[in-house]
Amino acid sequence: MRLYDLKTLHMKKCVGIDQNPYFSWKIANDKNDTVQCAYQLQVLCDEECLWDTGKVESEKQSFVEYEGIALSSRTEYKWKVTVWNNYNETAEAEAQFETGLLEKSLWNAKWVESTIPRVPVTEYKYGNTAPAVFFEKEFTLDKRVKKARMYATSYGVYQLRINKKRADDREFAPEFTTYSTVLYYQTYDVTMLLKQGKNTLDMYVGDGWYFSMQASPVFENQHEKPSVLFQLEVEYEDGTTEQIISDGDETCALGPICYSDIFQGEKQDYRIGYDEKHPVEVKDYGYEMLEAQPMPPVRPTKLLPAVDVFQSPNGEWIVDFGQVLAGRARIHIDEPKDTEIVLEYFEILDENGNYVNTMFCPQKDIVVSNGTPLEHEVKFTFHGFRYIRVTGMTEVKKENFTAVLLTTEKDDYGSFTCSDERVNRLYQNVRWSQWNNMMSVPTDCPAREKAGWTGDILVYAKTALMNEDVTPFLSSWLHSLRENQADDGVVMITAPYTKLYDGVLMNTVKEFGDTRVTGVAGWSDAIVWVPYIMHQVTGNTIVLKDNYEAMKKWCDYIIRTAKEKRGYRDIPYEYDQYLWNTGFHFGEWLIPSQQIDPKHPYENAKTTSYFMAPFFGYQSVRYFAEICGLLGKVDEQNHYDEIAQQMKNAIQNGIMRGGHMPDDLMGGYCVAIAFDLVPDDLKESYKEKLVSLIQKNDYCLDTGFLATPFLLDALCIVGEQELAHQVFWQDKRPSWLYEVDHGATAIWEAWDADEAKKPGRFVSFDHYALGCVDDWMERAICGIDTDQAGFKHFVIRPQYDSKLTSCERTFESEAGMVSVKWDEHTLKVEIPCNTTATVYCGETVVNIGSGTYQFER
Template sequence: MKIVTGHSDAADNGAGGSLFQFSASMIAPQCDAGQGTAGTFVAREFELDAVPSSATLRISALGLYRAYINGQRIGDDLLTPGWTCYDDRIAYQTYDIANALRPGGNRIEIWLGDGWYRSQLMWALNPVFNCWGDRTAAIAEISADGKALLKTDERWTSGFTPVTRNGIYFGEDFDARIRPQDTSGVEILAFDKQLLVPHETKAVKELTERAPVDQWVEADGRTVYDFGQNAGAYVRLRLKGEAGATVRVEHSEVLGPDRFFDNRNYRSARAELSYTLAGEGEEVYAPIFTFMGFRYARLTITGQAELVGIAMVPISSVPVAAGGFTSGVDAVNKLVENTIWSQRSNFIEIPTDCPQRDERLGWTGDAQVFAGTACWLADSGSFLKKFLRDVMHDQRPDGAVPHFSPDPTRLHPIDGRGDWAGSTGWGDAIVIIPWQLYLHYGDVSVLEECFPAMLRWLDYLWGISDGPIIRPPAVWGDHGFTFGDWLQPVGDNRKPRPTVADDCAATLYHFISTELTAKIAGILGKKSDASRLDGRAQEIRSAFKNEFFSPSGRIAHNDQTSWALAFLYGLVPAEYEEAGRAYFRRVSEETDGVIGTGFIGTPALLPALTRLGMLDLAEKMFLNRKVPGWLYQVERGATSIWERWDALAEDGTIYDPDMNSYNHYAYGAVCQWLFEDVAGIKPLEDKPGFEEIAFDPAILPTLSPVSAWHDTRFGRIEAGWSLEGSNVTCRLSLPEGVTARLKGSDDRKQLTADGKVVEPAQELKLGQGEHTITFTI
């Protein structure tokens, strides 16, 4: 069968949709030899007297699938059926296939890949193969004009595809000389069809292709292509040559000194493509069952073959931007763009930490600190809601929330490493992500769905040390172990700067989640839970004061993370606030603008400084070009967000390739501050989903002019401001259905809104339309 690579229109596979009751069977190819072996297909030929006016294919698989009817690819979705905890639920997709059918003989083929279902997950020291099963299989039904036409059953055949090996980390080998032929039968697998649900979010799609911006030939003859952007993607090749000639494609994120091609940070992920030509004119190839994280591709051609064209094809579950931010500082604008690319690259079915190495896991800590930013930059509602269902399924019987989800270690524990669940800051995703979805989309259902899991998590936290103060063990994997402020920089190792201790970090998050869950209980009308949890939050607050504050008002570790989180979440006692402000300012000034926070402290740092009125410090730390700092990586040529502040030295040397990703969105969480504090568009918990906002821009002079936009369920909100001398002019555009609160304040002199004076104690509400606000600073 000749494969045609054109696309067909697919039905909307977004969240929701009615549940279809499959009568088909889950069938596995008898010729399948297991994980890491030649790819297989299942097929069936059928007759039609005439083309029906409507025809629908409903389809899913164990592993990954791609379907063809009469040689035409069905739909343009990627990596279907997607990734979930497959022992909890598996998505199915629905496609309109009428334009692929013809009178007379027809043939459907479903190609199968190992995917997340059975190819390697996790790193080389603790690899997991066949995580959810060792057989790939497909289930499908075709209906025409409302009547059942065809379904997978024992009459289907099977055979081998040109995909000779594939895996998420492995990459893909493809031999175009192989033509699918029916060689075997199928086996009906025992399968619980109640697991099948409509795809809960938008499918992964291709973005616009990117041509190389540069290329060069290495001394040994291999050609390296620079696509100018680090992305979750694959390459599409156009080739001519003799049958049997091969092209090998390697990938990397960065180059070492002297343009040295370096992908050591991929660790055990082979992340390569190998294509063998059929020798039949121009051939086009892009992988079917994998993707990579890369900026550079290196090609090795063996035999008589010519590269006609090459392009990078980025892919994502969130390909459409929902927000944008620009300022008068080009490096800041690039930082926002880099964050968008890191979100796209890592929002591929689940929110992963990175798209390149032998990991690509749904780390809950990364997701919770980034959730707010994710909702600003893309429509992330159904995507994160789907992820939360996996998190809840992976939640342990004792209430511990997994470090990542879907979690291979739940089914395949790692000897000697304890349970990979229960870290504060990570497990709190079960509270914080639903809260962000509520703020951004007004989604009460996600609060209701996750509330029981929140309660179990809070009981787990309290039980770690049997009380409000959490005292985590130091040993990785022990009950209550915490990552703390992961990758918190310490500066000069001869005289390191202070860092938050595990007990302080854990107790801070214990309070944050308890207080939030109390609010959520109130929203859900669960009065007794709200009262009980509010009492528990006050108990944690009191214990935190006694444990971590000295009589002079100094917090125990006097570090930026402790102060930022304590101030942002109201844990600095009123009697210590003045002293605390002085300590916080000093510990921030002592670094000369350098950041001293890691994964959990960084998203809180600038919001805390801003809301305390320390705009000079917030501006200095944000615009710092030294390491650690956001703009350091921009000036080193980053096109996405790095995992580590010091991922590349100034001379281009790679730091610690054993744990170093150049496409990690966590530190991009600063974009939430840009939208909410700098642009001043604050969603409100009493009017969620942007029904009402607070307009309260923080004027950082160097950033002028600032402009931001965000697409809400009501339409687009636009805001911006510019500074001339001490005069600020703001513009605010609101769609129908959105109002904005504007409060007068003593530090904004001569405040006017649309020409009307606003007194310091006054609050004004602005409605649909264009508004001009002016004041002096």
């Protein structure tokens, strides 16, 4: 037996933390049926034991919270775990973590701000931006350095260098947060970058999200200019220490980045050096909002050489990378001095093979050559693209272009392959959209909005967790969601909540009779759903505790709003008081058969909100009642259980038996079935209704944003597995395989997105939400499911598909790798240590423990 994959706070590299750590490990053993019987955890500092659990008889191996004496700041710790199994074997392993600045009083650095006037660039249609600012400090170290840590942050996004070398390859620090209440600082090990004698530290700061006209969060007293805060702590070989801090002795200057906008692009003029140095101004911005970054950074994770360069019918030079991705291009430029090169990033060619912009604002970078060969990459923006239209280069060569994927760094947790290449491509599209949209926050798309939309991650969280380790990432995002929650419990539609969406939502809610922002069903519900799903997949109860108060406030808002406001339909008050059916909701957004009127985009939402909002309100309250039970809050569990039952009763009698279900929208029926809302006497008629609507739609789906994740499951629930598979395999529009057949390399925002080949349509070809079908693929086609939180017990039950001759899926659970591989003759299963499984193979049902097994079909 051996232990592996030791993590602190679900991260292998854990440096500069400021929260109470929790620990996890995995077990590997050649012997079948291996179970952990006990563990012992010890946390040590310089061999002094600070916490020793003793031998704990438990199978728990994840989310074990530290309960020792208070940790100290800026300290390296080692933790050891010993495990005993049911074969009387033991194994030991150890890992490290390091704390950051645990007390705000430890910040001695001063905020220093640029004194250079911000002269906005006005060429942009969607907001102005200004040049990036270069902060610099020179200092001298008189002794040999043993260890050095840099703690740094900024308003704007920054890159840090020591002696002209990058501190690391992270991008967009200090990440996208609420800023006024939470601003992350980063910790760098810069030991090897420092030298005895003179040193130079610089931070280049671009606008980023903070100064963006489109992405700036909602807060008061926004600062007007970029500013930085840094504290370098040096330990010398002789045991003495020194701090180098931002204190007003720095300089600031403008450099080659003329402007940089997180949405619209960046201009670099390589003829320009760093101009005259200006003094900085010390600011008292405080430290209360500072928190150590609790997740891995955004990094470049994949390189894609261009696959083609061609001239379009319009004579444009276009570079094709063969894949829609998020990030930037690395471009070799060798042009005469003063040459201006324009790079326009886009996702799809028009119907004639030319450039077409499908975004509200073009994604355009400009480079001005200084006459020497150079490798160009933008610093402070990113794009969503497959193609680049290039103007101004003497010769556009394929070998001079490489696309760089940028994404928050995460461990890979899933794989899939089968005998059908279209389905394999669909899975790859799911993975690419996930990589492309996990950029500091879970965005809806990397090109147009780049916003942390709640609805998207609500429907996709399960798929995300089954493919990558997104626990730290989602925990960080939930922190922003909590910070933006209103006093009355309203959860915003994006997190961080930005001025752009605040303006849009305020104007919209007025049309529904409200004077302040209201909660939105299926979007705001993310505060309950995402932690709940995280617990279901990983067994994480810490995320439930962290979000408990916010979940409670949200559910109380749903309950209070339902009681205080009468719905738009004539439903008796005895039922209506439990129906959340007023105010603005997106409803069943983006139903394929329902065209959206650009002048009145939310008219269709009204036709579905009266039932979708009560359905999701009920499910959120029901989930919360279950969460209360998991946290041992019995009285609260009983209270919210009772209300959930009243809501269910109101739905059944006020909406369903009241004749208020839509006659022509399949989404309502599939959600009602999936949420177990249909009373027994209506189950057969609801099944028939759902099936008939699919048949009338030529066996294509006609569900929108909220119902599509539940459609195939709803069909399976009512015994229509073959129909579910038929819808999945559909290749007419709307369908998943239609997208694949029509060249999709990521998941489209809308089923008819390819209509954007005709100019004038604004749509994204990289929205991960509808990639949630991968969750069904994993459970149904591949057969990996569970009936216990954290996949402590696996249920392996593939729905063998006649269109496939083989299928293989892996998933890295909290206990380790589970693998299911089947073909026409056999079913092979691998179950990780410390778990059990029930395997269904034909008429055979077998209960097994860990190990590798083969069954004949």
